[in-house]
Amino acid sequence: MARPGRRRWRVGMHDLSKLERLLPDAVLLAFFRWAVGTSHVALCLHRVCQSPARPAWMSMPVQELDRLLELAVAARPMTKDRWLTVCFDDGYADAAEYVAQRAPGFPGVEWLVFICPEKIEKRTGFRWDLLDEYGRPPSDAKLFAPFDLERENDRDDLRDVATQPEFRIVTLAQCRLLQAIPNVLLGNHTNVHPKLVLLTPEQASREFLRSAQAFERLFGKQEHFAIPFGTPEEDFDESHVALLRALTRARIWSTEPRPFRPSERVLGATLPRFALDGRWSARQHLLFIALSALRCRLTEAASARLPAPPEATASATARAPRPRVSAEGRPWLRAPGPSRRRRPAAADRAAR
């Protein structure tokens, strides 16, 4: 699960849908093609639902996701340079079934399925699916209560939740089926899905190591790793990236919402993804990605125009406010999404 981060860049749902409604498909696709340019784009999803009547931020209607892929490919036809990456985090069975059905039909798209190896092996579910008798999700206090890393996936309540049809976790056999599809790769998503900033560095290292060992024992080399929750500074920071890099050359995926250059795809890179809210339409997602790409280009153009600091005044310049940039030199962006203050009713929190 990746929480949409606090908004820094204000594009509210209302503004986006107003703008989106004004744009004919042809204009929207042309704007997307122009704004994204030669950059790569990665999408982070979690689950799919069959009925369009039941979207939730973690679960996107199949029809809407199919539409998003069709529009993206229409806007920028697939070439050898796989510019679009579609990720599913957490390892829900419905997501795995969707990827198994769709991936062969989009050979130019890179599909990454991030799973929690120990949860698959022990058939254990997620804390956020521990709903109370009224269907309400657990409080943050329960969701982020301290972890016993070794025993978390032996909890009976989490075992029980994975047996419930609506919270089915992917099986080992399904994972093997996915691994047999040429443009699908599995990635590691830790064993217990902790919020890394709440762990000690020793605990974080142990979780990275234990999950990498379980992943490689079950599925082979760990080439991709997705950070749980994934929002920079809120869920993890550079110290966690450094711990990971000390252990693996896998590409590390966050949910920093921006496109990225093909040259950023180096081993050990931290790569951004757009965490998609299942309640948004395909066109709204496409428009938001295009606006984010445009903002990246404008911020880069602005920082390129900034005069290089003369050595003598380096310290003065160091104090000067600069656009916040990630290790790869691209602006930190935050996705517009339901901010915590305005998160809608219990049903939605249930989808956490």
Ligand SMILES: [Zn+2]
């Ligand atoms: Zn997750």
